[in-house]
Amino acid sequence: MRTSIRRSQRLMALAAVAALTTGLLAGCAKDSDDGSSDNSGGGNGSGKGKITLTIGTFGVFGYKQAGLYDEYMKLHPDISVKENVTTRTDVYWPKVLTRLQAGSGTDDIEAIEIGNITEAVQTQADKFVDLGKDVDKSQWLAWKNAQATTKDGKLIGLGTDVGPMAVCYRKDLFQKAGLPTDRTKLAELWKGDWSKYVDLGKQYMRKAPKGTTFVDSASSVYNAAVGGASERYYDKDGNVVWDRSEGVKKAWDAAMTVATSNMSAKLKQFDPTWDQGFANGTFASVACPAWMVGYIEQKSGDSGKGKWDVAAAPAASNWGGSFLGVPTATSHQKEAVALAKWLTAPEQQAKVFAKQASFPSTPSAYPGLKPQADTTAYFSDAPLTQIFSDAAKTIPPQPLGAKDKPIDNAISDIGILQVEQKGKSPSQGWDAATKEIKDVLGQ
Amino acid sequence: MTSPEQVLARSASSTEAASGSPPGAASWRSRLYRFDMKASPYVFVSPFFVLFAAFTLVPLLYTAWYSLHHVQLSALDHQTWAGLDNYRNLWSSDFFWNALRNTLSIGVISTVPQLLAALGLAHLLNYRLRGSTAWRVVMLTPYATSVAAATLVFTLLYSWDGGMVNWILHFFGVDPVNWRESDWGSRFAVSSIVIWRWTGYNALIYLAAMQAIPADLYESAALDGANRWQQFRHVTVPQLRPTILFTVVVSTIGATQLFGEPLLFGGVSGSKGGSEHQYQTLGLYMYDQGWIIGNLGKASAIAWSMFLILLVVAAVNLLLTRRLRKSP
Numbered sequence: 001m002r003t004s005i006r007r008s009q010r011l012m013a014l015a016a017v018a019a020l021t022t023g024l025l026a027g028c029a030k031d032s033d034d035g036s037s038d039n040s041g042g043g044n045g046s047g048k049g050k051i052t053l054t055i056g057t058f059g060v061f062g063y064k065q066a067g068l069y070d071e072y073m074k075l076h077p078d079i080s081v082k083e084n085v086t087t088r089t090d091v092y093w094p095k096v097l098t099r100l101q102a103g104s105g106t107d108d109i110e111a112i113e114i115g116n117i118t119e120a121v122q123t124q125a126d127k128f129v130d131l132g133k134d135v136d137k138s139q140w141l142a143w144k145n146a147q148a149t150t151k152d153g154k155l156i157g158l159g160t161d162v163g164p165m166a167v168c169y170r171k172d173l174f175q176k177a178g179l180p181t182d183r184t185k186l187a188e189l190w191k192g193d194w195s196k197y198v199d200l201g202k203q204y205m206r207k208a209p210k211g212t213t214f215v216d217s218a219s220s221v222y223n224a225a226v227g228g229a230s231e232r233y234y235d236k237d238g239n240v241v242w243d244r245s246e247g248v249k250k251a252w253d254a255a256m257t258v259a260t261s262n263m264s265a266k267l268k269q270f271d272p273t274w275d276q277g278f279a280n281g282t283f284a285s286v287a288c289p290a291w292m293v294g295y296i297e298q299k300s301g302d303s304g305k306g307k308w309d310v311a312a313a314p315a316a317s318n319w320g321g322s323f324l325g326v327p328t329a330t331s332h333q334k335e336a337v338a339l340a341k342w343l344t345a346p347e348q349q350a351k352v353f354a355k356q357a358s359f360p361s362t363p364s365a366y367p368g369l370k371p372q373a374d375t376t377a378y379f380s381d382a383p384l385t386q387i388f389s390d391a392a393k394t395i396p397p398q399p400l401g402a403k404d405k406p407i408d409n410a411i412s413d414i415g416i417l418q419v420e421q422k423g424k425s426p427s428q429g430w431d432a433a434t435k436e437i438k439d440v441l442g443q
Numbered sequence: 444m445t446s447p448e449q450v451l452a453r454s455a456s457s458t459e460a461a462s463g464s465p466p467g468a469a470s471w472r473s474r475l476y477r478f479d480m481k482a483s484p485y486v487f488v489s490p491f492f493v494l495f496a497a498f499t500l501v502p503l504l505y506t507a508w509y510s511l512h513h514v515q516l517s518a519l520d521h522q523t524w525a526g527l528d529n530y531r532n533l534w535s536s537d538f539f540w541n542a543l544r545n546t547l548s549i550g551v552i553s554t555v556p557q558l559l560a561a562l563g564l565a566h567l568l569n570y571r572l573r574g575s576t577a578w579r580v581v582m583l584t585p586y587a588t589s590v591a592a593a594t595l596v597f598t599l600l601y602s603w604d605g606g607m608v609n610w611i612l613h614f615f616g617v618d619p620v621n622w623r624e625s626d627w628g629s630r631f632a633v634s635s636i637v638i639w640r641w642t643g644y645n646a647l648i649y650l651a652a653m654q655a656i657p658a659d660l661y662e663s664a665a666l667d668g669a670n671r672w673q674q675f676r677h678v679t680v681p682q683l684r685p686t687i688l689f690t691v692v693v694s695t696i697g698a699t700q701l702f703g704e705p706l707l708f709g710g711v712s713g714s715k716g717g718s719e720h721q722y723q724t725l726g727l728y729m730y731d732q733g734w735i736i737g738n739l740g741k742a743s744a745i746a747w748s749m750f751l752i753l754l755v756v757a758a759v760n761l762l763l764t765r766r767l768r769k770s771p
Contacts, residue, residue, distance in 0.1 A: 090714075094516060094734045101519045119737075123517040266603075271710045272595075273602045282604075402517070406736045409712060417718035421624040432719070439538060440736050 051332055053339055054082045056107035058092040061085075061160070061322075066355040068348055072339060079335060089113050100127040106327040108336040112157050114321045115405035117147050121156060122402050128156035129326040134337055139346060143397035144361040148323050157323025158344040159361035161352070163289030164391035165224050165317040167197065168296055171380060172307045173284040176209040183311040183382060190314045194225040194254045197314050201263040204284060216267050216274060216283045218259035218420045219412040224287035225251035226408075227398075228317030233408070234401030240441065242407055243434065252411070252430070259420035259429075266420055275299045281307075289319040290359035290388045293371075297378045310382040316394040321361065359388050366392075403440055410436035503750075510743035517737055529744035539745070541720050542728040543752075545630065549705075549724065550698030553634035558690055561642050562683075565649035566675055579650070582643035594636055594707035598623075601632045601708075623708070629722045636704045641697070645690050652686035653679060684767060692760050699753055702726035725749050 055063075061083075063069060069081040084107055086092035093116050099105040101124075112120050120128070132155035137145055140159045148157040167190075171181045179200065180186055190196040198221065201214035208214070215221060226232050229247020234240060242248055258264045265283040267274045277283055278299035288296065288310070296308060324340040326333060342348060349360035353369055360366070366389040376384060401407075415433030418424040424432070510529055512522040533539040568578055585593070600607045601622035609619040622628045656679065664674050680687075701724045706713040708722070714731035716723025723731070725745060733742030 090735055094737075097516055097737075098519070119517050123515075268710055268712075272599060273604060276605070403736070409715070409735070413712035413715050414718050417624070421621055422718060435537075439536070440738075442532075442738060442741070 050078055050080060051335055052080050052082055053109065053332060053336055054084055054107040055109040055111070055324075055339070056084045056086070056092070056096065057111040058086050058089045058113065060356070061111065062352045062356040062358055063343060066348075066351045068343060068351065072342060079339070081339065089115070097124070100124050100327055100329070103127075103329050106329050108326065108330040108332055109340050110325050110327055111160070112148075112323045112325050114147065114163075114323075114400075115408075117157060117323055118400040118404060119402045120325070121148060121150050125150045125154055125156055127328055129328055129333060129337060130154040131156065131158055131326065131337060131340070135341055139362045139364065141361050141363060141392060141395075143395060144321070146397050147400060148325075157325040158340055160322045160324060160344055161291065161320075161349070161358035162361045162392055162395075163227075163291055163318050163320035164359055164388045164395065165227060165287055165289050165313045165319055166310050166387050166391060167285055167313050168288035168293070168308055168310050168379070169285035170281060170304075170307050171309045173209055173212055173281065174204070177204045177207045177284070179204055181309070183309055187312040191312075192314060194221060194251070194314045195257070197221070198254050198257050198263075201258065202261065205261070205263045208284075211282060213265040213283050214263040214285060215258060216265050216277060216286045217269060218255040218264050219416050220269060220287050221258050222251045222255035222412060222416055223319060223408075224313065224317055225254050225315075227319045228313075228315045228395065230396045230398060232398060233404055234399050236399045238399075238401060240401065240403075240407075242411075242437065248411070252415075252426075255416050256419060256426040256429075259416060260426065264420060268417075278304070287313065287317075287319075290357055290384075291320060293375065293379065293384065294357045297375055305378050306380055308378060309380040310384060310387055312387050313391060316391045316396070318392075318395045318398075357384075359392060361392075363389070363393065406440040407437050410440060506743045506746050509740055510747050512740050514740040514743075515737050516733065516739050519739070522740075525740060529741050530748070532741060533744055533748060538720060538723075538728060539748075542716075542723050542725045545716070545720070545722055546699060546701065546724045546726075549630050549634055549637075549701060549722065550695070552630065553637040553701075554691075554694045554698050556634075557638045557642050558645060558687070558694060560638070561645035561690070562649055562680075562687075564642065564646040565653055566679065568646065568650050569653045579647060582646055584643070585640045586644040588640065590640070590703040591707055593640055594704055597632065597636045597639075598708055598710070623710075624718060624721070626719070626721045629708075629717055633701075633705050633708055633722050636708070637698075637701065641694070645694070648690055649683060649686060652683050656682045688760070688764050688767065692757070695756055695760065696753065699749065699756065700726055702730070706730070725752075 057063075064083055069083065073080055086095065093113070096106065096110050096112075100110075132149075132153065135155075135158065137155065141162065144159040144162060145155065148159070149155050167186075169186070174181050174186075180189065186200075190200055204214040226247055229245070229251065231241065231245050232247045233242040233245065235245075265277055267277050267283070278296060279301055281300070281304065286292075286296075293310070296304075300308065324344055326336045326340055330336050344362070346360060346362040346365035349358075349362055350365045350369055352358050353360055353365075354372065357371060357375065360369070366385065369385040369389070371384050376382070411433045414436045415429040418432055419426055419429040509522075511525055511527070513525045513528070514522045564582065568575065568582070572578060601609075603609065603619060603621045603623070606622070608622070609617075612620065620628050622632045660678050660682070661674055664678050669677065705716055705722050705724055705727055709716060714723075714727050714735050716727045716731075720728075726749075729742050729745040729749070732738045732745060
């Protein structure tokens, strides 16, 4: 009896070992079921053949918050809209990729982030409906359309927002450090090159108010600078050129000046400590795309009111933005296209902007844009619309590649972070990024 | 163990003896009965095995198939045969060996203190205490806390600028430590989350085993003049040996699969495990390759390497168990 118990215990242990290990492996093939595959639509009790359209999004798109779904359902009583939100893009996108390829389980409309749009264009074009013939393409900024267009001219996604860049800065801190505080004067001072912005940082640090730095992180400077380069990681023929690209080099050098000096608060964007940095006013400026304005207002809180201001960035640059695509797997293609078209129309984009400052990708919306009154007041009555639309119109088209995002991560989260937080030399940081990117590209 | 056949034989003969119905019908019914007895156990256990096959075995084999191909997440249908390329690639990859080293070192610095502390705590809880149930529940609360919530709090405690840990250290004249980016600091921080979450759980397992130790063993030890420490050392620990082995096995498996804590500790770029991959475990490396970079073939090869490593660990454990069981 004793031996048999022992054996069964051992078997149990082995079974447990096997189950646990294989569970881990299975985790990589299993798909989390969050109920978002419910696009069966029709006939759920209403009896009138009501169609349910689902839209898959990540983060906060603002459609629901701006009341657009309710409005659409009122306009189209036979349609009901349901949004399936996944918070993180790095969770959302792999899920969409596998479902697209499986040909089932996709939502009727899928949002695509700018970091994934090239991968979608190059590898998933046949899984998306060509929207080019259903819309007036001239509505959108040309560079926005170009990002979602395949080589043979198919448009797989309609532009939602864009992320034109400006510089958000603390007037009170600039003043204490003896810098100009007028937004036009500042824009004039650093006009043309992000390295001029960094030079101003050196001046700031000479008289910096105690406990403050000029900028939040070196990566934020890199990101802003590289977002306006006419070429970064890929050339227009799709070759990987990140290590000889002029845009990357200049942005890297600016970031290295920041990382090796004392002007950075050495924070990582979107960490809780970054939020605290806003609240405590530990850094005096940050390169801010339009969508970050609301974030700053929220995180800085009441104490920052009227102290923040916005100036035009040294060079036009873009960070972020998304698209809405309609997977061919949907059973309500016509209705889904109509909804995507409506949601991305200039009027609706203007409504989203009014709600949460996601900047429209449709220039015809610009003259009528009205940010919320308290947001304008928060940023010292800066002409937000003017600054961001001027930037949006002058952003150069930038070829993107399938592995753009992993390459970008390698430079920011490996290369720059090592120099900024681990005290490595710029050349060590560059080598580490190079090694990482080789691994990413499988070379 | 009694086999189903034995039970069957006994009960089948008894029904035949009891019923006086014609032999044909009886044999039909007994055959049915025999079939029922034989098949039912398998039917009853089948749900587990069906689910096991669908969600574990098939993915496991499919992952093996993937690991022998070049597969991108964005092009699952375009697989090209790679043979052992992915494995060779790992073998010569610094990132893989680094991840393996991190997994082992974080595993050791989290498991060893955790189990020692659990043993000590269980010993204390084994005394007559006022409100013992309350203490035990308190011990188990960290285990019931979600990884995400616990890690979020720990990340704040360990933050470089204004974190509580650095604030306490400054009273001892220690300069602020950049916990997330320093090599050993980050590993220690990740381990501390694991220790915090699992110590109570292991302590309760030890406690349960301790209470099954007959009191007369302690009495006779006391008669022989053993003090408390000697009793613990010579009575409690030897009696707990199978339990300790069990917790070692389970903790080792947990340590090999360490994933959630370092991922969330790293914040936005958590899958890198720090700018120098200083706390990137094998689990994180696999996640980074598969879901962030989209290199599924290589990620599958990492998964299978982990599986093989676990098999080796399990085999070592088995050998140790056998040896320890044989010794008195």
